[in-house]
Amino acid sequence: MWKLATKSSRFLPLLLQLPKHDASLSQRFTTGFPFHSPFQETGGISPKQVATVITFVLGGPGSGKGTQCAKIVETFGYKHLSAGDLLRREMSSDSKYGSMILNTIKEGKIVPSEVTVKLILREMKSSDNRKFLIDGFPRSEENRIAFEQIIGAEPRFVLFFDCPEEEMVKRVLSRNEGRVDDNIDTMRNRLKVFEALNLPVIDYYAKKGKLYRINAVGTADEIFKQVRPVFEACELEAK
Ligand SMILES: Nc1ncnc2c1ncn2[C@@H]1O[C@H](COP(=O)(O)OP(=O)(O)O)[C@@H](O)[C@H]1O
């Protein structure tokens, strides 16, 4: 179903398809938060916060999100926030959530949204960058709704790296970063969790016209050729 949102990689259609500047986003940073706004804590808004651009990067485990995010950062100057990296960092600190995060990651399940959103929020607040690439989040409808409620913002657009399962398994099993979840048993669970919890989020953004589906098979450079025009169009549209 989400495949319906596949966008052409041709430049002009992309320009037309990109959502216009989200005026409601700026408004939400200034007034009328239905929920507690993190930015209100800082005592008023700065120009940086008004113009915040959020992009979510989704895809199954091993689909190449992190690899492509590094290229996007290098080319377009976004701040990369990997939800998985933030959770792993929290796990290795003295955090009271450490053992809960470790067990959840080992099982390939999803950490409660409140914890993950808090970590993302902390990074957003401490960054001078106004363009955020949020990788591996939202991984469930619960994640998505918590982000909207706590941060009070929506993504400008969402990338989805669409990769066959056998390719994802192959990549994860040869990732070699010493991760506790890069093994076949956890991977099987992660694929089930991806299908059950993440696909509905992908479908949600497809229906909103915010999803850009990227074919994640090929070399990293070939894949970036599909990614680049999406961001180029966004940069032009922001001018
Ligand atoms: N296009 C690609 N083709 C083959 N291997 C890739 C490709 N992109 C990334 N990889 C490798 O696959 C593994 C998973 O990639 P990664 O970027 O960590 O994916 P994700 O963040 O989606 O789990 C890494 O070892 C990475 O080097």
Ligand SMILES: Nc1ccn([C@@H]2O[C@H](COP(=O)(O)OP(=O)(O)O)[C@@H](O)[C@H]2O)c(=O)n1
């Ligand atoms: N939004 C998120 C992101 C990651 N996680 C946890 O962290 C694990 C690793 O996430 P990751 O994004 O680093 O994984 P990859 O898709 O990069 O392989 C997930 O399997 C979840 O257990 C989470 O609970 N909630």
Ligand SMILES: [Mg+2]
């Ligand atoms: Mg990753």
